[in-house]
Amino acid sequence: MAWREKTAWITLVLMVITYGTYFTLVSGASLSTMSMLKLFGGVTILQVIAAVIATAVLAALSGDEARAKPDERDRAVARRGASIAYFVLIVGVITVGVVMPFRDSGWRLTNAALFALVIAETVRYLTVVVSYRRGWHG
Amino acid sequence: MGEGRVTNQLRTLRFLAGEMTQAELGAKIGVTRQTIAAIEQGKYSPSLEAAFRIAAILGKRLDEVFQWESGKAPPP
Numbered sequence: 001m002a003w004r005e006k007t008a009w010i011t012l013v014l015m016v017i018t019y020g021t022y023f024t025l026v027s028g029a030s031l032s033t034m035s036m037l038k039l040f041g042g043v044t045i046l047q048v049i050a051a052v053i054a055t056a057v058l059a060a061l062s063g064d065e066a067r068a069k070p071d072e073r074d075r076a077v078a079r080r081g082a083s084i085a086y087f088v089l090i091v092g093v094i095t096v097g098v099v100m101p102f103r104d105s106g107w108r109l110t111n112a113a114l115f116a117l118v119i120a121e122t123v124r125y126l127t128v129v130v131s132y133r134r135g136w137h138g
Numbered sequence: 139m140g141e142g143r144v145t146n147q148l149r150t151l152r153f154l155a156g157e158m159t160q161a162e163l164g165a166k167i168g169v170t171r172q173t174i175a176a177i178e179q180g181k182y183s184p185s186l187e188a189a190f191r192i193a194a195i196l197g198k199r200l201d202e203v204f205q206w207e208s209g210k211a212p213p214p
Binding site: 001002003005065068071072073074132134135136 | 164168169170172173176179180181182184185188
């Protein structure tokens with residue numbers, strides 16, 4: 001498995017676990033602004049720390065492979081992931097920035113924006129791992 | 139683009155070139171061992187530049203290493 005596929009798996013799994021937990025907790029709950037901030041901050045910090053530790057352990061186990069620059073396949077796969085995620089993000093931005101303000105405000109808007117970002121990033125990393133697994137001929 | 143795919147004789151030619159490993163070939167053209175493996179498995183079509191480099195290192199013409207396999211049935 002390519003180094004960048006491994007790191008994409010780490011990011012994807014951590015993102016689904018941490019933000020999946022976050023959105024499960026906040027959906028339908030009426031938390032105060034401070035509670036919401038603490039929860040959001042805690043989840044983000046937890047995800048970053050877990051990603052750093054997991055990547056460091058993987059790098060130690062992988063040796064020179066982890067220090068190699070991305071090759072043409074890595075760059076092609078990354079471009080494909082970013083271009084597909086871009087369209088997902090645009091749909092999210094239009095929904096949150098143009099449609100939702102007519103009927104929602106406050107944390108609902110903030111969480112919707114965060115949800116759009118998480119979905120776009122999830123699609124990005126999902127595209128990356130699928131492209132490595134099933135092949136890419138772009 | 140019409141149906142079809144790029145096939146290659148990389149594994150065989152590597153073997154004939156002194157049993158060169160995927161890692162050795164990858165290092166010579168600037169890609170990872172996994173990318174060479176993906177090319178051999180037909181999971182990745184290399185850039186034209188990488189294809190020419192591979193052919194040059196193996197001492198073969200480009201069409202001896204890579205071929206286009208059309209998906210269409212041959213004409214009667």
